[in-house]
Amino acid sequence: xxxxxxxxxxxxxxxxxxxxxxxxxxxxxxxxxxxxxxxxxxxxxxxxxxxxxxxxxxxxxxxxxxxxxxxxxxxxxxxxxxxxxxxxxxxxxxxxxxxxxxxxxxxxxxxxxxxxxxxxxxxxxxxxxxxxxxxxxxxxxxxxxxxx
Numbered sequence: 001x002x003x004x005x006x007x008x009x010x011x012x013x014x015x016x017x018x019x020x021x022x023x024x025x026x027x028x029x030x031x032x033x034x035x036x037x038x039x040x041x042x043x044x045x046x047x048x049x050x051x052x053x054x055x056x057x058x059x060x061x062x063x064x065x066x067x068x069x070x071x072x073x074x075x076x077x078x079x080x081x082x083x084x085x086x087x088x089x090x091x092x093x094x095x096x097x098x099x100x101x102x103x104x105x106x107x108x109x110x111x112x113x114x115x116x117x118x119x120x121x122x123x124x125x126x127x128x129x130x131x132x133x134x135x136x137x138x139x140x141x142x143x144x145x146x147x148x
Contacts, residue, residue: 063103071113
């Protein structure tokens with residue numbers, strides 16, 4: 001088991017490496033966006049509180065994808081108004097709770113997507129692929145340093 005005094009350092013390094021990977025992918029590929037602000041908060045949960053139900057792979061991936069889907073649906077079919085920003089956020093939270101995929105950082109996705117006018121491709125990159133990268137790095141770090 002990892003020494004509890006080293007845990008914050010390892011969590012911080014793991015988060016830094018993960019966000020850096022996504023940033024480098026964005027800088028050096030033409031595949032579009034790989035990074036979005038809510039991923040910073042996701043790394044807090046995945047690396048800082050890895051046993052939390054909110055940090056589990058299902059929650060990270062599906063929480064981000066569901067809430068992002070709500071944002072894209074609203075920006076595409078409803079429009080961006082003060083009331084619709086609130087409604088989209090509420091719908092995203094309700095969907096995550098009903099599907100048991102609650103991931104608090106994903107609650108920001110509808111607002112982010114609506115304020116920046118994102119389209120359907122945003123669901124793949126950065127949302128789905130980025131969430132998978134975070135989960136994969138979390139799995140790797142847990143296997144390497146959190147041995148019981």
